[in-house]
Amino acid sequence: MLITENKIQEIKNRFEIVGNHPFLNRAIGKALKVAPTDIGVLITGESGVGKEAFSKIIHHTSKRKHGHFIAVNCAAIPGGTIDSELFGHEKGAFTNAYDSRKGYFETVNGGTIFLDEISELPLETQSRLLRVLETGEFIKVGSSKVMKTDVRLIAASNKDLLEQTKNNKFREDLFYRLSTVTIHIPSLRNRKEDILFLAARFAMDFAEKYKTPIIEFTENAVQLLHSQYWPGNIRQLKNLVEQISILESERNISREILIEYLPETTTKELVPVKQASFETGDGMKERDLLYKFLIDIRQDVSEVKSAVFDVLKNVRNQGDEFEQSIETATDRLLKAGNTFSDASYKFVQDSDMLDHKEISESTDAIEVHESLSLAEKEKEMIKVALVRHKGKRKPAAKELGISERTLYRKIKEYSLEDM
Numbered sequence: 001m002l003i004t005e006n007k008i009q010e011i012k013n014r015f016e017i018v019g020n021h022p023f024l025n026r027a028i029g030k031a032l033k034v035a036p037t038d039i040g041v042l043i044t045g046e047s048g049v050g051k052e053a054f055s056k057i058i059h060h061t062s063k064r065k066h067g068h069f070i071a072v073n074c075a076a077i078p079g080g081t082i083d084s085e086l087f088g089h090e091k092g093a094f095t096n097a098y099d100s101r102k103g104y105f106e107t108v109n110g111g112t113i114f115l116d117e118i119s120e121l122p123l124e125t126q127s128r129l130l131r132v133l134e135t136g137e138f139i140k141v142g143s144s145k146v147m148k149t150d151v152r153l154i155a156a157s158n159k160d161l162l163e164q165t166k167n168n169k170f171r172e173d174l175f176y177r178l179s180t181v182t183i184h185i186p187s188l189r190n191r192k193e194d195i196l197f198l199a200a201r202f203a204m205d206f207a208e209k210y211k212t213p214i215i216e217f218t219e220n221a222v223q224l225l226h227s228q229y230w231p232g233n234i235r236q237l238k239n240l241v242e243q244i245s246i247l248e249s250e251r252n253i254s255r256e257i258l259i260e261y262l263p264e265t266t267t268k269e270l271v272p273v274k275q276a277s278f279e280t281g282d283g284m285k286e287r288d289l290l291y292k293f294l295i296d297i298r299q300d301v302s303e304v305k306s307a308v309f310d311v312l313k314n315v316r317n318q319g320d321e322f323e324q325s326i327e328t329a330t331d332r333l334l335k336a337g338n339t340f341s342d343a344s345y346k347f348v349q350d351s352d353m354l355d356h357k358e359i360s361e362s363t364d365a366i367e368v369h370e371s372l373s374l375a376e377k378e379k380e381m382i383k384v385a386l387v388r389h390k391g392k393r394k395p396a397a398k399e400l401g402i403s404e405r406t407l408y409r410k411i412k413e414y415s416l417e418d419m
Contacts, residue, residue, distance in 0.1 A: 031061075
């Protein structure tokens with residue numbers, strides 16, 4: 001099965017995976033190749049690298065995608081109740097078992113179970129799990145009846161399971177049953193070039209969530225981000241950006257400000273960073289500038305959306321003031337679109353590291369996100385223009401600043417033919 005770059009990018013957009021490190025792309029490609037099969041998959045990597053996202057990729061691109069998917073953190077379930085959670089129990093099987101209960105392997109029949117931190121399972125539970133994987137059979141706690149299930153199991157661990165088998169903490173036969181295919185997710189410190197893009201993405205998300213301006217990192221602050229050990233990986237970076245977005249009044253984050261939010265343990269564990277990747281690597285520098293540019297454009301579009309909403313809110317006031325407001329809002333929309341297109345084209349021409357496909361994929365993701373929320377406002381503007389010009393489409397198109405052909409297409413799209 002050939003996995004193209006376009007397919008990998010499509011998966012990143014769908015599952016909100018940010019980054020372009022070769023190891024990350026290789027892991028996604030591996031997940032896509034194994035997804036159509038029922039082969040056992042073991043996902044490895046440190047805590048916080050996003051192992052659950054890869055289990056979802058496998059499930060949602062498999063033949064089981066219409067079945068149930070459940071993620072279970074084995075470390076979060078007490079050892080005395082884990083068998084009941086996974087396999088269910090009968091009434092009276094143990095103290096407080098007042099009713100019978102279905103376990104995950106029964107309720108998710110036909111779907112996928114993701115067992116995170118599987119190394120935390122007790123050895124007895126590991127034996128029961130091995131039987132399910134080999135025969136598809138299990139027995140509820142307190143029952144003697146053998147039940148059947150058809151479940152795909154994806155396991156994950158942040159520990160070396162092979163080393164665990166040597167210490168008699170994990171069953172060797174279960175390890176080899178689980179690890180038919182192993183997918184390793186790289187740590188954040190091993191994909192430094194993705195740190196800025198992740199931080200920028202989180203900054204945009206939290207700015208939207210908390211209704212605050214987007215924070216931006218200075219060059220010195222980015223170098224400090226690159227130099228961190230990141231024991232908590234992506235989860236740690238996300239929490240850091242959220243803290244700064246909420247607590248910091250300054251939106252331009254310098255190295256000095258950033259240090260205040262970094263745990264002391266991580267600031268001491270600095271690793272070497274290549275200065276050329278930011279200072280002298282022109283290609284990488286242009287990528288950073290492009291991402292900043294996309295953030296600025298998103299802010300501009302948000303401001304235009306607000307302006308259009310204010311105009312449409314007063315749609316009943318049909319005087320000269322309203323007419324001028326409509327024209328101003330339209331001009332701003334067109335200007336933002338033209339600026340975005342021209343600047344994107346310039347980046348494509350100037351940067352050796354970026355091709356047209358990469359730019360178009362990045363901008364398309366943003367355009368889809370924004371156009372979904374602007375659609376109703378665009379429809380209202382077209383309605384207003386058609387009413388003012390008594391259904392005459394040529395002057396309406398001229399006022400809206402679009403071609404007649406585009407207006408015809410929009411009229412059909414929004415079912416406005418009768419206006």
